[in-house]
């Protein structure tokens with residue numbers, strides 16, 4: 001276990017929440033994600049104000065966007081506005097659709113080295129010609145507020161380890177369960193979908209909280225029978241209304257991560273958003289359910305703000321110092337000689353966090369060897 005505080009306790013057990021019947025975030029059995037997100041934003045604003053009073057500095061978030069995708073532009077605008085509202089300093093880089101891998105990496109490196117930046121995110125998806133894995137791996141692990149760096153994901157996957165940051169949408173799903181008084185420990189959870197952004201990290205977070213977790217995917221046989229056993233369902237398959245009311249055990253909690261546009265001539269935009277669960281059917285059976293929109297979506301940005309404030313606190317309080325972004329190379333490129341004339345890996349003359357990060361890197365590589373070659 002590292003001495004560095006991990007994920008602001010975010011992956012650990014929650015404070016006690018009111019029982020569902022009297023819960024202020026439940027309207028009947030519908031979870032009000034906007035209200036939960038508003039509470040987290042208020043808490044974050046208070047934390048940022050405290051940091052400002054203590055250190056006369058505020059946390060800073062850098063958002064990198066490549067290209068002109070309309071939805072990505074909207075999310076990035078929402079993130080920058082949210083930063084402003086809670087007092088987090090906003091940094092940005094808007095790159096052309098045609099930006100090269102090296103140009104994006106150069107921008108990331110600049111933010112890695114900027115002491116006023118405590119969190120960095122690269123808006124996804126990236127244009128197809130870019131190597132997303134290499135770009136996410138280039139973000140300094142200590143500033144990886146999206147929680148997508150392989151070291152953070154590796155630590156999330158491992159027993160007895162904690163990431164510095166967990167991915168925002170899955171973290172938001174857990175926070176919704178906690179704040180709505182839905183117990184996780186010992187419960188059966190089924191995650192439908194295994195994306196890197198939501199499904200897999202959601203399963204890992206639920207596992208850390210002692211749920212018994214099953215992941216369903218496109219090759220799962222008799223998915224509905226598996227889902228029917230769940231006390232908690234995370235629907236994150238990217239398929240509109242996949243989870244039907246008849247799949248749901250009475251009283252189960254459904255967290256719907258899907259945001260699928262479907263044609264709707266009655267709407268000014270010509271479409272409406274639906275989730276991966278059939279809301280009207282599932283609502284009649286579930287103990288609690290998130291709507292789309294207004295459920296998980298607002299939590300993604302709220303958790304990003306909280307991760308950034310936690311990161312700012314680690315840096316400003318001096319608990320953490322950024323290590324050079326070239327750490328993985330440093331581990332494999334010996335530079336110094338030990339007492340017996342043996343070359344020492346550089347981790348031995350870097351700070352304690354570097355050793356932790358190096359250990360996690362090895363763990364990440366082992367995990368990748370074990371699981372990486374398999375078909376998704």
Ligand SMILES: Nc1nc2c(c(=O)[nH]1)N[C@@H](CN(C=O)c1ccc(C(=O)N[C@@H](CCC(=O)O)C(=O)O)cc1)CN2
Pocket residue numbers: 075121122123124125146168169197259292293294295296297298299300301
């Ligand atoms: N680097 C990242 N890229 C992406 C992430 C991420 O967490 N990090 N997640 C998604 C997009 N996303 C944030 O980036 C995001 C998605 C949805 C919402 C949201 O508030 N949705 C609203 C509906 C908004 C609408 O009307 O369109 C809701 O569900 O209520 C916020 C952020 C992919 N990329």
